[in-house]
Amino acid sequence: MIELKNVYKSYGSGESKTEALKGVDVTVDDGEYVVILGASGSGKSTLLNVTSGLETPTSGGVFYDGEDISAFKDEELTAFRRRNVGFVFQQYYLLPDMTAEKNVRMGADLADNKDYGQIIAAVGLENKKKKYPAQLSGGEQQRVSIARALAKKPRILFLDEPTGALDEATGRQVLDYLIKLKRELGFTMVAVTHNENIAATADRIIRMNSGVIAEIKSNPAPKSAYEIGW
Ligand SMILES: Nc1ncnc2c1ncn2[C@@H]1O[C@H](COP(=O)(O)OP(=O)(O)OP(=O)(O)O)[C@@H](O)[C@H]1O
Numbered sequence: 190m191i192e193l194k195n196v197y198k199s200y201g202s203g204e205s206k207t208e209a210l211k212g213v214d215v216t217v218d219d220g221e222y223v224v225i226l227g228a229s230g231s232g233k234s235t236l237l238n239v240t241s242g243l244e245t246p247t248s249g250g251v252f253y254d255g256e257d258i259s260a261f262k263d264e265e266l267t268a269f270r271r272r273n274v275g276f277v278f279q280q281y282y283l284l285p286d287m288t289a290e291k292n293v294r295m296g297a298d299l300a301d302n303k304d305y306g307q308i309i310a311a312v313g314l315e316n317k318k319k320k321y322p323a324q325l326s327g328g329e330q331q332r333v334s335i336a337r338a339l340a341k342k343p344r345i346l347f348l349d350e351p352t353g354a355l356d357e358a359t360g361r362q363v364l365d366y367l368i369k370l371k372r373e374l375g376f377t378m379v380a381v382t383h384n385e386n387i388a389a390t391a392d393r394i395i396r397m398n399s400g401v402i403a404e405i406k407s408n409p410a411p412k413s414a415y416e417i418g419w
């Protein structure tokens with residue numbers, strides 16, 4: 190279980206200080222699938238970064254099974270993320286000198302995962318795996334980034350706008366694969382999206398507004414990626 194307790198995160202100081210998170214309290218259960226919605230600048234990415242241990246909160250705690258990772262030293266935090274967390278970034282952050290396949294293999298190696306090939310195929314990139322990121326479209330790069338995160342077999346998968354660059358058909362295919370894999374492997378999934386329709390596939394929906402949680406809603410009957418609007 191992940192618990193955020195009274196989490197604040199600010200950037201900069203003085204005149205240029207931005208309070209991106211202003212007292213966030215939330216719990217995510219093991220195996221749960223949570224979607225985070227909210228306007229641009231409302232703090233969605235910051236919430237994801239702080240929850241996953243990519244960034245440290247200015248104050249407050251981020252507890253994993255009762256242990257406060259915000260108190261970890263840098264090396265401890267790196268080891269923690271390496272063992273537990275998969276991350277799909279809003280800007281992909283692929284390694285430019287490696288092919289799509291090698292990028293995915295980087296993730297797989299971290300988990301000693303030998304059969305990452307099926308993940309590449311499942312995101313529809315079998316025929317693009319020898320290409321370098323610069324030779325791929327935005328949507329293809331996004332799928333490499335998703336495959337890389339999955340290849341790591343994370344305990345918790347964090348996704349920042351995972352379908353933002355994908356057309357409807359590819360977006361549904363990738364989302365469907367993510368949800369099925371989550372059920373099969375039992376990992377926890379926390380996804381930020383601008384697409385309100387996607388919220389209907391989640392177990393719970395968090396709505397951010399100006400650095401605070403405006404609403405948390407449970408969804409008793411999550412829909413499949415093919416049952417929602419787009
Ligand atoms: N590294 C940073 N340095 C300074 N300010 C930042 C930084 N990261 C985020 N912010 C600010 O914090 C606020 C929240 O940003 P955040 O990226 O979390 O928003 P978001 O909800 O993810 O927006 P979007 O939908 O556009 O991705 C914004 O005002 C943003 O300008």
Ligand SMILES: [Mg+2]
Binds near residue numbers: 233234235279349
């Ligand atoms: Mg963002």
